[in-house]
Amino acid sequence: MWTEGTNNIFFEAFDADGNSVGSTSSNHADGFFFGTTGDDRFYGATNAGGISRIFIRSGSGGIEVDHL
Numbered sequence: 001m002w003t004e005g006t007n008n009i010f011f012e013a014f015d016a017d018g019n020s021v022g023s024t025s026s027n028h029a030d031g032f033f034f035g036t037t038g039d040d041r042f043y044g045a046t047n048a049g050g051i052s053r054i055f056i057r058s059g060s061g062g063i064e065v066d067h068l
Helices: none
Strands: 002-004 009-014 020-026 053-058
Touching: none
Parallel strands: none
Antiparallel strands: 009 020, 009 053
């Protein structure tokens, strides 16, 4: 769950062999870091062989994610 941050958001998930199983980007960050929920979004991925890791980043500044 993306909960706080600024600028563009990028999400990518990888399989057990380190191959990307998909990515997406969006710009829904509201720039507030005080518990607001207007920019909260769920990011997820499924893969029959499993997900070995995820990568989440923002265009700049800090981010906050939850419910990993």
